[in-house]
Amino acid sequence: MQTSQKILIIGNGMVGHHFVEQMRQSDANADITVLCGEANLAYDRVYLSSVFDGKTAADLALTTHDNYKQLNINVHTSQWVEGIDRSAKIVTTLTGEQYPYDKLVLATGSFPFVPPIKGNDQPHCLVYRTLEDLEQIKASAAVSKSGVVIGGGLLGLEAANAIKQLGLDTHVVEFAPQLMAVQLDGQGGTLLKNKIEELGVTVHTSKATSEIVKGETSRFRLNFSDESFLETDLILFSAGIRPYDQLGKIADLELGERGGIIINNQCQTSDPDILAIGECALWDKKLFGLVAPGYNMARVAASQLSGGELEFLGADMSTKLKLLGVEVGSIGDAHAKTPDCKELIYQDAIRGCYKKIILSEKGDKLLGAVLVGDTSDYDTLLQYMLNDMDLPENPECLILPDSGGVPSLSGSALPDTATICSCHNVSKGDIVGAIDGGSCDLASVKSCTKAASGCGGCAALLKSVVDNELASRGVEVNNHVCEHFAYSRQELLHMVKVESIKSFDDLLTKHGSGHGCEICKPAIGSILASTWNDFILEPAHVGLQDTNDTYLANMQKDGSYSVVPRIAGGEITPDKLIVIGQVAKDFNLYCKVTGGQRIDLFGARLEELPVIWERLIEAGFETGHAYGKSLRTVKSCVGSTWCRYGVQDSVGHAIEIENRYKGLRAPHKFKMAVSGCTRECAEAQSKDIGIIATENGWNLYVCGNGGMRPRHADLFATDLDTPTLIKYIDRVIMFYIKTADKLQRTSVWMENLEGGLDYLKSVVIDDSLGICDELEAQMELITQTYACEWKKAIESPDAAKRFRQFVNSPETDDNILFVQERNQIRPATEAEKREQRNTQNRIPVMEVEEEQADVLA
């Protein structure tokens, strides 16, 4: 390995940065210096638009000065390179600084092309490439009503999305007769246009802009060559990119006819000591405007400079994106240019999707594809093309919706050479290797191969490969709670019981390491609570709880809390309704009826919680445990009391059951419902415990839920009398609490129980393990020691102290601010907060500045 060769890199974009990392990895001693033209170190340009969804520059950063320092890389920001002296091997910057090199790497990327239209150089005529451009767009949008993007390619549509999100009336003007002419065919382009117009962006195709003049109703008028015109306040050029190759020109390197610094398979330019990578490089007459090929070149260049033999042999330009919410994919030969190829088209005007596959002459290989409106087949199609795999006999099934028996390529069907992540060049074989090397979950495969950490497009495929591999080896997935305890939740529970451990510290000293974390602390808090039923706010337990448990209320996005009193079975008296209303009025809280048949009051400040609860408890309310991993609600329908079909008193039962299990801590929250007849108005079959009345008693359903992955509950037993019903519920719930993993809901718990439903029935109904007496006794103990936590909290002398915002001041949090909407409060947005602060001129200017500094910090 060569030692301390001087490597100088010009440009710290995505590719330049990737090179630096690769170079440092393959040569620990190289003397590496980076000249970065922008003020920011490398950031994720691909996700530039996410800044409009609230991401910050920091979120996009790919590295930091500290990080470079640690890697022993010299970096100079805002250093624009002006000259290269090849014979002296020295580079000169705009400010006159000089840097010597042994090997020079050009990673200068490209710049947006602004077509030579008269008037294109005025203020509010902008481009979209860098973080600085974004600032200008934001500033201009703030004083504009409408915006036009010139250029309807991939980047143009991204840009249109951006200015639409800034609230402008948005138009796209495209010279060609269709959108995304590079990636899509005519029909795909037309569908995309229709879909985008449905979203409120106006698209003008076949329009050539001839000049930009002063507008009548807006800042500008665009005059088109067909005499029509369009008025707008802001213009964003996105008419393609051009390689930043002027340094190549200055240094007299060979350039392509239409620009780009020519490189060979080793990424060397015509001067072997100068390499070029990324968007500025021209390989085999091709420029590559995507990150994956750029990263590939970076790897090749690093390998070259450290004695390796990697070569760059071109790249696949397939892309999958979501533009303005519309899914678009383009694979391989999308324009069907291969001689004698065949096309297969599926078009669905109702769902708005268009899929075309391009097949080889014999119809046995996939050459390309165009997908608009639905890219769910993208991964499979791409793998067929990249791996040159034989297509199934009826290739149309690849794009027909749910045609049954679709041979979707799950991880197992792929050859080991299949590329899974093209950004980081990770093959299926690499993933198998990582798993062989000890990675036993998705996260560690990701961190060890870097797969799915570039554009993210391969995440779904990666997961499928990893899951498949793990499953095929019957790998027992590591179920350790976290890095501090090498045990599962169940093992910890056993230790707590057998060794009579009563505090987290005790358990940590005996069986753990480090200080614990936000994963093991609440899990153990819950184990301690369900085993010993101590008040969860005993001093020894306080630090174990999530803020929601500590303050007995759910934290909202702005740091305020919600208040949810229990309304068992959803039944409430007029007087109690009035109390809730009065309390909400007195404390200016937002009121909403929840999906769980009760009322949620939002916007309470920390220090208001005890006072609000005092009022509610005085009126006979209790905590609703909306914050805890515990029973939420028992939903009911009105039942036989009023309903003409009801066969049992579902409300009465729901109330009785809610009161029995309220406050019970469990691995996750659990919900119940009671319906008065088979019409099932309480939706009991979507609950952890569902009860449906029959002529003869009750049918019990278990282990259902709504939420992220809905699951219908399974019928467990039929026509039970009330005591048996309660007995079975006691047993099921207690068995769940004793044996489920942390944060595992009953559905997942049951699915993972060996033997499933039948096993659960044998344990609970036939008492096959002989533990039912113990389960019932445990439940009895807990139901008898129930106490309303909020009552305890406000009665304790230090309640007011515990709920202070500041330990040393009566002030309140000045960052919790509301505005009115539909006659109630809602949290102010960041922009509204700034406005409120600015208009409160009683605050001295000094303080405003400090607050803002705080906001930035």
Added chain:
Amino acid sequence: MSWHNIGTIDNLVANSGVCALVNNQQVAIFYIPQNPTAVFAISNYDPIGKANVLSRGIIGSIDNKLVVASPLYKQHFCLETGECLEAEAIHLPVFNAKIEDGSVFISSEPKVTTAVA
């Protein structure tokens, strides 16, 4: 450096956090009695969740770094350096903190102020 007395040690909660107003800045103060350094102070503002909530996070350790997990979106902030383990570019202001004669003192200005770009 000037110190701000925020009251006696009973204001702190062992193995957990509280918030104090120091020189108009919200400071989250964490107390780990069995640790060689027992008190830590960082800004209370979570720049990712954009709310003043860090004093209400759970504290613990990740790879031997003492951290607090934001109660909003669970990013970890180092109690000693203020760095965010999930977003390298974010560094929270860190304050000096000490216990003297049963009272808790916080420096009126942060130690390092690395503004986020």
